[in-house]
């Protein structure tokens with residue numbers, strides 16, 4: 570029997586691509602993680618079936634670069650196409666106001682670069698990510714990308730803000746996770762986050778923090794695949 574969560578990821582992604590891609594979509598941002606794999610699969614199917622004229626797919630990680638290439642889609646960089654029509658990306662948790670925690674896959678810097686330069690961002694996720702407030706469902710903390718030479722100082726500053734920081738360690742390598750940008754990741758637990766925007770602003774000014782996994786006010790909508798096989802969506 571197919572895994573419920575995998576089926577939910579697939580349904581959400583297929584519906585997002587079916588509703589949000591049309592003949593005028595030219596430049597697409599591709600997020601990272603296990604859910605976006607289904608979005609790329611469906612996008613490639615539609616490009617083939619409908620001869621859609623997609624000009625460029627911009628990756629947010631090594632993983633999404635490979636996905637684009639494997640599906641025969643046109644790979645390009647943000648510097649070539651700094652104005653993206655729409656980005657599809659997963660999330661670790663999404664609240665009622667479409668704020669999200671991202672970075673479970675340690676790709677939040679490049680993901681935010683794509684999303685910040687996209688006319689639209691749609692989140693694709695399964696039912697486990699649906700939340701009324703950030704920190705309710707996702708208990709691993711806010712992923713924060715940090716300059717390696719400053720991680721101890723950054724962790725001290727996070728503690729001053731009431732967070733519990735942990736340096737993310739690799740599982741198939743001795744030592745810490747190193748991002749696609751050569752940075753470390755600190756996961757900081759702030760409990761339930763009442764005001765994610767204000768927390769993000771406090772974190773962004775700490776020297777040594779390159780980017781946070783708080784994505785506030787950026788999403789245009791979310792598609793959640795549910796346990797019963799339906800898809801639930803919320804839009805701005």
Ligand SMILES: O=C(CO)[C@H](O)[C@H](O)COP(=O)(O)O
Nearest residue numbers: 602603604659672673674676
């Ligand atoms: O932010 C991310 C990577 O940095 C992912 O989008 C997020 O972790 C969700 O991943 P998945 O679709 O595997 O649940």
